[in-house]
Amino acid sequence: MKSAVETLNPTRVRLTVEVPFEELKPSLDAAYKKINQQVTVKGFRQGKIPARVIDQRFGRGAVLEEAVNDALPKFYTEAVNEGELNVLGQPDVDITELKDGELLAFTAEVDIRPALEIPDYSGIEVEVDAVEVSDEDVDKSVEQLRERFASTTPVERAAEDGDVLTVNLEAKVDGEVLEDGVAQGVTYTVGSGELLDGIDDAVKGLQAGGEATFTSELKGGSAEGKEAEVKVEVTEVKARELPALDDEFAQLASEFDTLEELKADSRKRLEDMKRYEQATQAQEKVLDELLKLVEVPMPEKLLADEIQTRKHNLEHHQLGQMGLDLAKYLEIQGKTEEEFDAETKEQAEKGIKTQFILDELVNREKLNVSQEELTEHLMRRAQSSGMSPDQFAQAVVEGGQVPMLVGEVARGKALAVVVEAATVKDTNGEVIDLEDEDEAEVAETVVAEAEGTDAAADEKPEA
Numbered sequence: 052m053k054s055a056v057e058t059l060n061p062t063r064v065r066l067t068v069e070v071p072f073e074e075l076k077p078s079l080d081a082a083y084k085k086i087n088q089q090v091t092v093k094g095f096r097q098g099k100i101p102a103r104v105i106d107q108r109f110g111r112g113a114v115l116e117e118a119v120n121d122a123l124p125k126f127y128t129e130a131v132n133e134g135e136l137n138v139l140g141q142p143d144v145d146i147t148e149l150k151d152g153e154l155l156a157f158t159a160e161v162d163i164r165p166a167l168e169i170p171d172y173s174g175i176e177v178e179v180d181a182v183e184v185s186d187e188d189v190d191k192s193v194e195q196l197r198e199r200f201a202s203t204t205p206v207e208r209a210a211e212d213g214d215v216l217t218v219n220l221e222a223k224v225d226g227e228v229l230e231d232g233v234a235q236g237v238t239y240t241v242g243s244g245e246l247l248d249g250i251d252d253a254v255k256g257l258q259a260g261g262e263a264t265f266t267s268e269l270k271g272g273s274a275e276g277k278e279a280e281v282k283v284e285v286t287e288v289k290a291r292e293l294p295a296l297d298d299e300f301a302q303l304a305s306e307f308d309t310l311e312e313l314k315a316d317s318r319k320r321l322e323d324m325k326r327y328e329q330a331t332q333a334q335e336k337v338l339d340e341l342l343k344l345v346e347v348p349m350p351e352k353l354l355a356d357e358i359q360t361r362k363h364n365l366e367h368h369q370l371g372q373m374g375l376d377l378a379k380y381l382e383i384q385g386k387t388e389e390e391f392d393a394e395t396k397e398q399a400e401k402g403i404k405t406q407f408i409l410d411e412l413v414n415r416e417k418l419n420v421s422q423e424e425l426t427e428h429l430m431r432r433a434q435s436s437g438m439s440p441d442q443f444a445q446a447v448v449e450g451g452q453v454p455m456l457v458g459e460v461a462r463g464k465a466l467a468v469v470v471e472a473a474t475v476k477d478t479n480g481e482v483i484d485l486e487d488e489d490e491a492e493v494a495e496t497v498v499a500e501a502e503g504t505d506a507a508a509d510e511k512p513e514a
Contacts (some may be wrong), residue, residue: 054130061165062350066130066142070155074126075118082117115151127159137164139353162350167411170344175473177336179483182325184318192317196304197296203289209256210288212242216254217287220246222269222279231272232279236286247281257285271374327493330485333475334466334497338405341469347404357399358392361503402502409462409498416468420460428460428495463495470494 052074057065083102092100092108106114123144131138142161149155203215210216216239222232239246241254253265262284269279294300301313366377375383381391412418433443447453475483 052126052129054133056134061348063162066159068126068130068157070126072153075122075155078118078122081121082114139164139350162353164407165348167345169411172341172344172469173472175337175340177333178476179329179332181477181479182322182329184321188321189314189318192321193314197293200304201291201293203291206288206290209258210241210254213291214241215289215291216285219284221282224274224277224279229274250283253283254285259285259287261285330493331497333485334470334494337470337473338466338497338501342404345408347407349400354399357403358395361395361399398503405501409465412465413461418461418464420457424460425457428456459495462498466494466498
């Protein structure tokens, strides 16, 4: 077999391959065997039909077509390996010559990874938010915890902000009660902003047994988006009572004995969360600066495929789960289709550039992924997918996705290397040392978000 490589542009090549006919013999034998199993000829047992009879009855062309289809992937792969090409996606193959007994010639155009020059990135400098937790932040956190332990007591008075009501609702459009416009015994907290616009003003001042009518745009159901006349009847008013902020509350709501210990723990949790946010911010900003440093030719077909994949995932998975279509989503987002397409293209380009540059760094820095690192990453991916680790691991193996996971971990490690070489300062001008953070773990999440994969597990500490 002879092959030659012609560079069409920095991201696409054309392979020209010539194969002596004798190298097709294994595929020809396999083609005769396959046809033998599929056809019957009177006077011959199935599977025992001579090749000359198959040629006479079904045509030599059918055999050649089957043999070429079988052999092409092998010869294409050999040509790719001989040319030391790093190909992307499937090739466009064209058989240029097929002479029975003499020669098979074909061309294959395919995208390749462009050669990249990674400049010195040690001069990258970014600014991130300082880790600052105020007394007000702590008080707000404790207050949120206090809200979770609130109790309610029925009261015989008019409804006020913060009260918990039980209401009955009836919605009419054009004077007709909607089939799905009636709800009984709905629990609603006054001032929460839930349910329907206008309901707060309608129920304030009503006691149990009172009712009011208001107009609101329906947020769901058969008449979603239409103006409706809504009747609300209050059947019960309950006042919320918060527990006193004292040591007894601390013992009720936590493992601590005193309120001061609870506040100290809340402060630490808030600091941990802000440190995580700071580390994530640093990784994102360093990645953005790295992308600016490297010129990356963009494979057109790969970009088009990536854009299509992102749009398909959004329309058929994410929006489908929310009961939305693309038109409604764009309306909610306040974007035109042109703006959405431009944004999707920009995100796709960033994802491809991120992968190309970090893969180049993985090779340059000779970064390896240990079994322990791969297992930890798999556990995080499983958690973010809602599957058990065993289920996720089985799906990954069956789908042949293990190399993809290894690549995700390796690119996370590559970004961590760049962040370590960069200078990160906070808004107070202090140089931040991120060594105490699990840089590679945070970087995996940042890289996944940039690439648009579903690897962005929620590793954020709880406040």
